[in-house]
Amino acid sequence: MNIDLLRRLSEARGVPGQEDAIRAIVADELRDLCDLSVDAMGNLICHKKATKGKGSPRVMLAAHMDEIGFVVKYVDDKGFLRIHTLGGFDFRQLASQRVTVNTANGPIPGLLMLSVKPKHMLSAGEDGGAKGIDDFFVDIGMSGDDAKNAVQIGDMVTMDRKFQEMGDLVTGKAMDDRLAVFVMIEAVKAMKDHECDVYAVATVQEEIGLRGATASGSALKPDVVVALDVTLANDIPGLAEHLHVTKLGGGTAIKILDSSLICHPLLVKHFRDVAAKYEIPNQMELLPAGGTDAGGIQRQNGGIPAFTLSIPTRYIHTVNETCHKTDIQASIDLLARYLEHAHEGKYEYPAP
Numbered sequence: 001m002n003i004d005l006l007r008r009l010s011e012a013r014g015v016p017g018q019e020d021a022i023r024a025i026v027a028d029e030l031r032d033l034c035d036l037s038v039d040a041m042g043n044l045i046c047h048k049k050a051t052k053g054k055g056s057p058r059v060m061l062a063a064h065m066d067e068i069g070f071v072v073k074y075v076d077d078k079g080f081l082r083i084h085t086l087g088g089f090d091f092r093q094l095a096s097q098r099v100t101v102n103t104a105n106g107p108i109p110g111l112l113m114l115s116v117k118p119k120h121m122l123s124a125g126e127d128g129g130a131k132g133i134d135d136f137f138v139d140i141g142m143s144g145d146d147a148k149n150a151v152q153i154g155d156m157v158t159m160d161r162k163f164q165e166m167g168d169l170v171t172g173k174a175m176d177d178r179l180a181v182f183v184m185i186e187a188v189k190a191m192k193d194h195e196c197d198v199y200a201v202a203t204v205q206e207e208i209g210l211r212g213a214t215a216s217g218s219a220l221k222p223d224v225v226v227a228l229d230v231t232l233a234n235d236i237p238g239l240a241e242h243l244h245v246t247k248l249g250g251g252t253a254i255k256i257l258d259s260s261l262i263c264h265p266l267l268v269k270h271f272r273d274v275a276a277k278y279e280i281p282n283q284m285e286l287l288p289a290g291g292t293d294a295g296g297i298q299r300q301n302g303g304i305p306a307f308t309l310s311i312p313t314r315y316i317h318t319v320n321e322t323c324h325k326t327d328i329q330a331s332i333d334l335l336a337r338y339l340e341h342a343h344e345g346k347y348e349y350p351a352p
Contacts, residue, residue, distance in 0.1 A: 001325060002186065005029065006170065009178035010163040013102055015069035016086045016205040017042075018156045022065040022178065026202045029185045034200065043216045046200040048188060053195030057223035059342050060199045061335075062213045062293035063184040064206030064229070067174035068317060070133075070157040072101065079147035081110070081138035083157055087207035093318045094136065098160040101140060103151055109160065110140040161319040168325050169248070175321035177206065179311050180228035183328065187335035195343035203293055210260065210296030217297030217304065224267070224305050224342065227294035228335070230321070231255070231285050231310035245288075246312035248324040251281030252331040253310035258287035260295025266347045267307040271334065274341055280334045281326065285310050305347040309335055 005025075012021045023044045027036055034046035044065075049055060068087025075081055081101065094112060101108040115135055138157060140147060163172035181202055188200050199220055204212035217225060231253050232245040246253045254271050255263050275282045287310075298306035311331050314322040 001329060003165065003170070005185070006179070006182045007163040007172075009182055010172035010174050012174075012178070013100060013107075013156065013158040014066055015071065015156050015158060016066040016208045019065040019204050022181065023202060026065070026181060026185060030188060030200070033188060039216060039219065041212050041215050042204040043212045044202040045216065045220070046188065046202070048198040048200065050195050050197050051193045053343060055195070055197040057196050057342060057345070058199065058220070059196045059339065060201060060217060060220055060222035060225045060297065061184050062201050062203050062216070062225060062227045062297065063180040064177045064203045064212065064293060065181060066204055066207050067158065067176070067178070068207050069159065072151055072153055072155045072157060074153070075144070075148050075151055077144040079140065079142040079144045081140065081147070081151060081157070083133065083136065083138060085133050088317060090317055091132065097319060099138060100158050100160045101138065101151060102156040102158065105150070108140050108150060110138040110157070112136055112138055159319045166322075169322050170325065170328075171320050171322040173319045173321065175313055175323060176230045176316055177228070179230055179313070179323055179328065183311060183331045183335060184228050186332045187339065190332060190336040191339045194340050196339060198339060206293055210291065210293055213293035214296035214300065218300045221301050222297075222304060224345065224347065225294055225297045225307070226335070226338070227292040227297070227306070227308040228331075229292040229308055229310055230313035230316060230323070231287055232290075232316055233312035233314045236314065246283055246285055246310070248312055248314060248322075249326050250283040250312065252283075252327055252334050253285035253312055254282050255285045255287065255308040255310050258291050258295070258308070259289050260291025261298050261306055261308070263294070263307045264305040264347055267305055267345070270341075270345050271307065271309065271338060274338050275334050278333065278337050280337070281330045282334065283312070
């Protein structure tokens with residue numbers, strides 16, 4: 001497994017609308033295998049033509065490049081920054097994190113802190129917790145004048161956390177969805193002869209409403225779409241088994257539904273059949289909340305058969321998103337094998 005590539009993807013910085021660094025990594029990895037283009041929104045489209053047959057069906061893969069983060073909305077006279085959220089952070093997880101402010105002249109380290117009394121000064125009954133993003137500020141260690149000269153409104157602020165391996169697990173920031181971008185890259189490399197035309201799209205702005213994928217799906221008009229994303233693995237102390245959704249080490253996750261789409265049942269069956277044929281470890285996923293790019297593409301052009309292949313991940317939307325190497329490899333294997341058999345899929349509903 002190309003751990004160095006996964007590390008670079010995880011540690012790269014790119015909030016919705018500012019995915020340039022990730023797009024460059026993906027392009028470098030796939031330029032020798034695909035025809036590359038970038039659309040008006042910033043989606044990177046990697047077209048890998050069929051090696052045999054007529055290039056049918058047209059299969060779109062979608063994995064989003066953006067990570068949840070912030071942009072600067074105000075710099076005060078003392079040099080402290082106020083920020084605006086891009087994506088769904090759990091405020092319980094944010095206090096006392098280190099961040100990077102990404103400016104035109106380079107990155108600036110900062111501290112994400114709460115505007116509350118320290119513990120030593122709390123009265124009985126005061127919790128001192130965060131109610132929302134306006135309870136936070138970023139300290140970059142500069143005076144007001146220096147901060148205003150260095151930082152512009154709209155500059156990207158990302159969490160500062162290094163990728164690391166822990167036994168059979170890998171952990172880091174932005175595994176949602178850089179892990180799926182990694183799976184897409186490695187599956188496109190691993191697939192053998194295929195009759196379908198593949199459009200592997202590294203999408204933008206998923207975390208603020210599936211925006212890039214929806215636009216790209218409308219333009220490409222695929223016959224089939226397969227989104228790639230992480231999903232909850234709640235196999236941790238304190239949660240009942242029926243709340244786990246998936247488990248680390250159980251294999252790639254074949255999605256049935258989430259809050260953005262109900263996966264096409266014949267696509268679900270096709271993926272299950274391919275997994276059984278090649279003995280690829282897998283588990284079924286029903287996600288009660290949260291969506292993926294497939295939900296945005298599914299409703300384009302009169303409707304497109306849509307499905308999401310998921311990688312089980314603990315601690316989603318924190319700086320410690322954690323995955324199992326077995327599940328990552330199973331996701332790569334199942335996607336590559338599916339693409340080799342995509343031309344065999346029959347996804348039409350019977351005529352009345």
